[in-house]
Amino acid sequence: DADVTQTPRNRITKTGKRIMLECSQTKGHDRMYWYRQDPGLGLRLIYYSFDVKDINKGEISDGYSVSRQAQAKFSLSLESAIPNQTALYFCATSDFPGNKQFFGPGTRLTVL
């Protein structure tokens, strides 16, 4: 969905490096989410945010941190990247709980 953008689209980094993935949305939604997708495992929730300064852990938050700087922006950080964090990362938004989520195009992260 063009209303949800992610940068970078692709990133290769080395073990131990800090990396930040950015998500921006123009849909005006309060709720934002970060998911991770691995082959054969579908998408799994890392963190989510209901509003600015609100942060909640998802299913697989260990090794990740997030920041919700503004309603439109939600960033995901890997403080010290490790190879098993190699995956596709998706940002999503929704307007209220129990409603459909809209996904960005994804970031392909490779940790060597």
Add this chain to the structure above:
Amino acid sequence: GESVGLHLPTLSVQEGDNSIINCAYSNSASDYFIWYKQESGKGPQFIIDIRSNMDKRQGQRVTVLLNKTVKHLSLQIAATQPGDSAVYFCAETHSGGGADGLTFGKGTHLIIQP
């Protein structure tokens, strides 16, 4: 662990035929279900949704059926076209508060044969 799953990892159908993709869920508290389509190199795209107070919902060429008794969800695509080739995910959540976010199944890769 996963509370939502799909029965088949790959489904191959002839162009023009109807296709049915199945999904099972185990969380009785789930009350909202979504089907997403993911094309190669793209994020999941919303197709259709259904709430637990319904057992059928139709869209353009797609129908979702919900059987709460056996916790089963299906997506029917009529007259499949080459552009329907993608991975299809079912996802569930419950709108009763608490943890947010969707729980996804592993996905079914739909292949359209010419």
